[in-house]
Amino acid sequence: MEIFHPKKDIPFMSYGKLTTFISLVTFLVAVFFLFSRGLHFGVDFTGGTVLEVQYAQAPNLNVVREDVQKLGYTEVAVQTFGTSRDVMIRLPLSKSANAAKQSEQVLALLKAKDASATLKRVEFVGPQVGQELVSSGLIAIGLVCVGIIIYLAIRFEWKFAVSAIIANMHDVVIILGCFAFFQWEFNLTVLAAVLAVLGYSVNESVVVFDRIRENFRKARNKTVTEIIDNAITTTMSRTILTHLSTQLMVTSMLFLGGEVLHNFALALTIGILFGIYSSVLVASPLLLMFGVKREDFIKPKKSEVEHALP
Amino acid sequence: MNRFPLWKNLMIGLFLLAGLLYTLPNLFGEAPAVQVSPLKATAKVDEAMLAKVEQTLTAAHVAYNGLELETNGAKVRFADTETQLKAKDILQNAFGDSYVAALNLVPNTPNWLRSMGGHPMFLGLDLRGGVHFMLELDMKAAIDKTMEGHARDIRMTLKDRKIRYVNVVRDTDTTTVKFRDSDALEAAFPVLKAKLTGIGLSKSTDGGEFRIIAKLSPEELTAVRKAAVEQNIATLRSRVNELGVSEPIIQQQGADRIVVQLPGVQDTAKAKDLIGRTAALEVRMVVADWRSPDVMEAALKGDLPPNTVLVDDNEPYNPFKKLLLKGDVELTGDNIEKADPSFDSRSGQPAVSIKLDSVGADIFKQLTRENVGKTMAMVLIDRGRAEVITAPRINEEIGGGQVQISGAMSPQEAGDVALLLRSGSLAAPMHIVEERTIGPSLGKENISRGFHSTWVGFALVTLLMVVYYRVFGVISVASLAVNVLLLVALLSLLQATLTLPGIAAIALALGMAIDSNVLINERIREELRAGNAPQIAISEGYKHAWATIIDSNVTTLIVGLMLMIFGTGPVRGFAVVHCLGILTSMFSAVLVSRGLVNLIYGGRKKLKTLSI
Numbered sequence: 001m002e003i004f005h006p007k008k009d010i011p012f013m014s015y016g017k018l019t020t021f022i023s024l025v026t027f028l029v030a031v032f033f034l035f036s037r038g039l040h041f042g043v044d045f046t047g048g049t050v051l052e053v054q055y056a057q058a059p060n061l062n063v064v065r066e067d068v069q070k071l072g073y074t075e076v077a078v079q080t081f082g083t084s085r086d087v088m089i090r091l092p093l094s095k096s097a098n099a100a101k102q103s104e105q106v107l108a109l110l111k112a113k114d115a116s117a118t119l120k121r122v123e124f125v126g127p128q129v130g131q132e133l134v135s136s137g138l139i140a141i142g143l144v145c146v147g148i149i150i151y152l153a154i155r156f157e158w159k160f161a162v163s164a165i166i167a168n169m170h171d172v173v174i175i176l177g178c179f180a181f182f183q184w185e186f187n188l189t190v191l192a193a194v195l196a197v198l199g200y201s202v203n204e205s206v207v208v209f210d211r212i213r214e215n216f217r218k219a220r221n222k223t224v225t226e227i228i229d230n231a232i233t234t235t236m237s238r239t240i241l242t243h244l245s246t247q248l249m250v251t252s253m254l255f256l257g258g259e260v261l262h263n264f265a266l267a268l269t270i271g272i273l274f275g276i277y278s279s280v281l282v283a284s285p286l287l288l289m290f291g292v293k294r295e296d297f298i299k300p301k302k303s304e305v306e307h308a309l310p
Numbered sequence: 311m312n313r314f315p316l317w318k319n320l321m322i323g324l325f326l327l328a329g330l331l332y333t334l335p336n337l338f339g340e341a342p343a344v345q346v347s348p349l350k351a352t353a354k355v356d357e358a359m360l361a362k363v364e365q366t367l368t369a370a371h372v373a374y375n376g377l378e379l380e381t382n383g384a385k386v387r388f389a390d391t392e393t394q395l396k397a398k399d400i401l402q403n404a405f406g407d408s409y410v411a412a413l414n415l416v417p418n419t420p421n422w423l424r425s426m427g428g429h430p431m432f433l434g435l436d437l438r439g440g441v442h443f444m445l446e447l448d449m450k451a452a453i454d455k456t457m458e459g460h461a462r463d464i465r466m467t468l469k470d471r472k473i474r475y476v477n478v479v480r481d482t483d484t485t486t487v488k489f490r491d492s493d494a495l496e497a498a499f500p501v502l503k504a505k506l507t508g509i510g511l512s513k514s515t516d517g518g519e520f521r522i523i524a525k526l527s528p529e530e531l532t533a534v535r536k537a538a539v540e541q542n543i544a545t546l547r548s549r550v551n552e553l554g555v556s557e558p559i560i561q562q563q564g565a566d567r568i569v570v571q572l573p574g575v576q577d578t579a580k581a582k583d584l585i586g587r588t589a590a591l592e593v594r595m596v597v598a599d600w601r602s603p604d605v606m607e608a609a610l611k612g613d614l615p616p617n618t619v620l621v622d623d624n625e626p627y628n629p630f631k632k633l634l635l636k637g638d639v640e641l642t643g644d645n646i647e648k649a650d651p652s653f654d655s656r657s658g659q660p661a662v663s664i665k666l667d668s669v670g671a672d673i674f675k676q677l678t679r680e681n682v683g684k685t686m687a688m689v690l691i692d693r694g695r696a697e698v699i700t701a702p703r704i705n706e707e708i709g710g711g712q713v714q715i716s717g718a719m720s721p722q723e724a725g726d727v728a729l730l731l732r733s734g735s736l737a738a739p740m741h742i743v744e745e746r747t748i749g750p751s752l753g754k755e756n757i758s759r760g761f762h763s764t765w766v767g768f769a770l771v772t773l774l775m776v777v778y779y780r781v782f783g784v785i786s787v788a789s790l791a792v793n794v795l796l797l798v799a800l801l802s803l804l805q806a807t808l809t810l811p812g813i814a815a816i817a818l819a820l821g822m823a824i825d826s827n828v829l830i831n832e833r834i835r836e837e838l839r840a841g842n843a844p845q846i847a848i849s850e851g852y853k854h855a856w857a858t859i860i861d862s863n864v865t866t867l868i869v870g871l872m873l874m875i876f877g878t879g880p881v882r883g884f885a886v887v888h889c890l891g892i893l894t895s896m897f898s899a900v901l902v903s904r905g906l907v908n909l910i911y912g913g914r915k916k917l918k919t920l921s922i
Contacts, residue, residue: 001778002835044879052752103745104579120752122578126743129444133878140876147868155861189811192873192884196818199869203822203862207829210858238832241778242825245771249821252767253814258759260436260810268818 004237009229012280013288019281027170030177037180042187043123045137047093047130049102050123056116058084067113068106081259086120093127137191144195145169148202156209157297159290164205167283171201171274178270184263193264197271200246204239204279211235212287216297224293228284239276247272312848312912314905322905325897326792332799335428338418341375342394345414345556346401347383360384366404372397385416413574414556431801434809434883437757439750440573441581445542445740447566452538452738453483453531458639460509460524461485465638466673467505473498477617478638483531489520498522508533535566538737543568545736549584552729568740578747584729585740590692591643591664591715591731593677594621596685596701598634606630621689623698633698635687640677645670647711649731651724654716660724661716664731671711679707688715690727760813767817768794771824779831781910781921786827789903793823796894801887809883819891825862826899830855835922844917852904859900867892 012019043050058080065078068089077090091102103122110117125133145165152161175194179186211231219227250272254265314322346363348355360377363384367374374397376387386401388394394413402411417430435442461480464487468475475498476488487502489495495513499522503511508530514521526534539562546568550558559571575581597618598605609620610630617637624631648665666674677686687701699715719727748756771790775783797816801808834851842850870892873885911917 001780003778054751101582103747104582118749119747120749122745122747124742124745126446128446129743136876136878137881140872140881143876144869144872147872148865151865151868155864188878188880189814189884192811192814192877192881195869195873195877195881196815196884196888199866200822202865202869203825206862206865207858210861214854234836235832238825238828241774241828241832242822245774245824245828246818246821248770248774249764249767249817252763252770253817256759256763256766257814258756260756261760261763261814264811264814 002237004240006233006236009226009233010236011225012229012232013225013285015281016285016288020285023170023278023282026174030174030180033177033180034173037183039176039180039186040183042185042190043090043125043130044188045130045134045186047125047127049091049093049106050121051089051091051103051106051119052081052121053087053089053107053110053117054120055085055087055114059087059114059117061087063113064089064110067109071105071109093130133188137188140195141172141198144198148198152202152206152209156213157292159287159292159296160209163283163286163290164202164209166286167205167278168198168201170282171197171271171278174274175267175270179267184266187263189260189264190267193267193271197268197275200268200271201275201279204275205283207238208232208235208279208284209287212284212292213297216294220294224288228288232280232284239280243272243276312845312904312908314908314912318901319905322901325796326902329792329795329799331423331426332428332803333795335417335419335423335430335802336798338420338430340415340430341387341389341418342391343385343387343414343416344394344398344401345383345385345412346405346409347412347551348409355379355381355383362404363401366401367397370397370400372400385414387416387418410551410554412554412556415574427803429802429805431798431808432805433753433757434807434812435571435573435746435753436748436810437753437760437808437813438573439748439753440571441575441578442572442744442746443570443582443585443742444563444744445568445570445585446743447538447542447568447738447740449535449538449566449738450482453526453534455737456534457483457485457526459642460506462639463506464502464524467501468498471497471501473501483526485524487522487524489522492520495520495522539566539568541737542740546570546585548732549729553581553584567743574750578745582742582745584726590690590736591646592639592689592691592696593641593674594619594635594639594687594689595681596633596687597636599623599685599701600628600630603630606632606634609634621687621696621698623687623701625698625701633687633701635689635698640686641666641670641673643731645673646731649728651721651728652714654714657716659716660719660721661714662719662724662728662731664713664715666711666713668711671709674711674713675707675709678704682706688713690715692727692730756810757813760810760817764813764817764820768820771820775824775827779922782831782834782907785903785906785910786824786831786899788906789827789898790820790824792902793891793895793898794820796898797887797891800890800894804890806886806890807883808887809880811880811884812887815884815887815891819888819895822866823891823895823899826855826859826895827903829858830899830903831922834920838920838922844911844920847920848907848911852900856900859896863892863896 061078061080064087065076068076068078073091075092079088080086081088089106091106094102103124107119149161149165152164172194175197179190208231211234212228215227215231247269250265250268253261254269257265357379360379363386364377367386372393374386374388378385386397388397398411398413405411419428419430457480461478464485465478473494474490475494476490479486479488487498489498492515499511499513502522506524509524510527512523512525514523543560543562546560550560550570550572555572555575557573559569561569563569570585572581597615598609600606610632614620619635619637620632621635622631623633645666646664647667650663652661652663653659654661681704683704685701685703687698689696690699772787775786777783779786797819830851833855834847837847837850838844867889870885870889873881874889877885911920
């Protein structure tokens with residue numbers, strides 16, 4: 001069985017202007033939402049307390065909210081998740097020294113109101129820890145980029161390295177933009193997914209680049225555009241199948257993995273969709289734009305030049 | 311011909327066998343158990359203890375399934391949790407207070423497997439349920455406390471040698487001793503130099519004042535910080551032991567943080583209370599009490615005599631609710647050898663009996679000898695608050711190091727205080743900067759959801775591959791299955807902590823590992839299309855795909871390694887499994903699948919078509 005088997009190479013590069021325009025627009029839209037709406041950071045990054053409580057019967061959320069507010073918290077978020085019996089309560093960071101005690105206070109109160117309330121999960125993150133997690137996350141992203149650039153520059157050429165990184169950061173920004181637009185919670189697990197996408201997306205670009213390099217060495221009489229078109233077309237079948245199988249895994253996580261893995265899988269899904277697009281239609285046009293040529297891989301032989309001399 | 315040399319086939323076989331062997335422990339499940347361990351590290355864990363466990367259980371007619379001795383105690387397995395609970399109470403009673411019997415779950419791994427290092431995967435708290443705390447030390451307090459100790463030593467030494475001094479003044483990181491004349495200064499300097507080894511001393515005669523200044527150097531400050539973390543970890547260990555938690559994790563993180571993980575603990579309030587409390591005992595001399603109201607009233611208004619402090623006192627007969635104490639601490643809880651809850655023999659009130667160690671007993675003896683007729687105060691500093699527990703008048707010299715403190719305490723409080731004093735004091739107060747509690751039901755749910763989604767995903771990928779590539783699809787799926795096997799085996803062998811993001815990484819590793827197989831299969835198809843004979847197409851396909859596989863995996867590995875180094879919590883849990891998954895996938899996708907292809911097609915001379 002074959003899904004994708006064209007007789008001729010598809011002239012991807014001739015759509016270059018259009019695809020670059022589309023990605024520029026999506027990129028700018030993502031950046032816009034990132035700034036206008038901002039990310040809905042989880043407690044990992046903002047600091048604060050999150051409690052998950054399970055009731056025997058679905059409680060009235062407004063009552064729960066008022067009860068918790070009576071303890072002196074102004075910004076309390078109370079919502080159900082999964083089922084109507086599971087309630088998540090989010091408390092803002094308190095300045096007092098015993099912020100770690102908040103969860104006990106709240107739970108004691110909820111238990112007093114309804115004895116069936118059982119604690120499923122508590123997360124408390126102090127303000128300093130939250131900031132540290134943000135900075136270590138940013139450092140991780142930065143170093144991942146540097147590492148990839150260095151490796152690709154050594155294995156291929158700097159033009160490849162730079163195109164790949166731009167294409168991948170484009171994916172990352174779009175994922176973040178989606179999270180900002182829908183106000184999905186952005187926590188450490190999602191950060192792990194975003195970073196995994198970074199690796200996944202590079203992987204994708206590398207496969208196409210590898211074929212471009214091979215074509216340069218093999219086909220001497222083709223233009224650069226033809227070479228890139230051929231590389232994309234021949235790897236297309238593999239691209240579709242690999243993404244399909246990864247997406248099958250991720251979809252399974254999205255629907256069956258539960259609350260924690262849901263947003264993780266969501267980030268990966270967006271990453272995979274845009275990963276295909278960016279590796280084919282962003283990285284390669286960029287490569288063309290940077291002026292990749294055969295001589296980047298095949299050094300002109302010196303002996304020939306010497307013979308030409310009288 | 312596509313054939314592997316014998317050594318390659320043998321190597322693949324060996325890896326498969328090892329993979330099977332080390333995955334095996336994960337299939338046996340866990341049995342309820344009780345762990346009996348001594349509270350003191352010095353107590354012996356030996357055959358005699360094991361025999362006692364055996365006798366106790368036999369005498370009580372409790373059936374058990376297994377009994378084993380480990381470095382930190384004895385473990386007994388039971389058929390069900392009901393027997394486990396019953397046995398725990400029986401064992402706790404039989405062994406008494408100096409031992410703790412804790413509920414535990416132990417893997418049912420057979421002995422032969424365990425002797426080869428086979429253990430089930432180590433599950434993180436999000437899969438097991440339990441509490442995770444990150445505590446931050448207050449380093450300023452630790453340094454303060456060290457300086458306080460040095461100041462005390464200086465005073466003691468000078469008194470001992472009968473060298474007269476004006477006063478000892480403590481600042482944040484310096485202590486200054488003032489003398490009346492240069493003779494005293496010169497006499498004191500070598501004495502102090504010999505006594506105080508861990509601190510830099512300098513003489514100063516500026517402005518006609520004769521002073522010795524003790525200052526902590528940067529190295530000493532580092533040493534103090536390091537010692538503070540170490541002491542707090544040791545103290546936490548003994549406190550957690552008394553909580554009866556099996557397999558707690560207590561380790562340093564960064565320069566001034568400690569991570570405490572207590573699997574299975576649900577009562578976080580109690581755990582939090584005991585972990586964070588900094589109960590410390592101090593003995594100070596009383597300067598003024600309610601019998602000198604003038605001084606007290608002045609002091610309450612803020613007019614404190616030099617080197618004195620006001621401390622809460624809740625005795626009903628004290629109208630000021632405060633006592634004026636000397637700033638110098640004569641003795642601290644560090645010199646406590648034993649502390650037990652008891653009752654005061656005269657009043658019948660709950661009390662704590664304390665036995666001091668030899669150094670503490672000497673100090674106490676000297677102190678009481680020199681201060682007959684005066685009043686001293688036992689100050690308990692608990693939860694950041696200092697309070698005078700008792701302030702007795704010294705009637706005579708007290709030797710032997712036996713001290714009793716009693717005051718307004720309930721028997722429960724006396725027990726807690728004794729526990730805190732016994733487990734040693736914390737070198738510096740700590741506060742919780744991060745807490746994550748996962749209920750046991752959520753842990754189980756996370757495991758089942760994580761694995762369920764992995765299996766469903768695996769089944770879907772299998773379907774896709776077999777339909778799309780037929781025999782080569784089957785080969786790809788087989789090598790993917792080997793990948794799972796090796797990954798689980800590796801995780802079990804390394805005992806890397808598996809968390810929910812780790813399970814996600816397993817799932818993702820499978821989705822991505824199939825990429826290598828797809829690359830190979832597509833390449834073989836291409837070679838066939840180019841008109842190559844099947845055998846040549848296979849070897850060429852693998853050869854060309856290999857270069858791509860290396861490049862794409864190395865870039866992914868770079869990402870994984872960065873996450874492992876710079877990530878924390880869930881990110882690191884993900885990264886570790888991710889990296890291991892990349893390594894196993896390269897092995898299985900390239901070597902195992904090639905081995906299978908060779909096995910099926912490699913020997914056929916007249917191979918016309920490939921099922922791909």
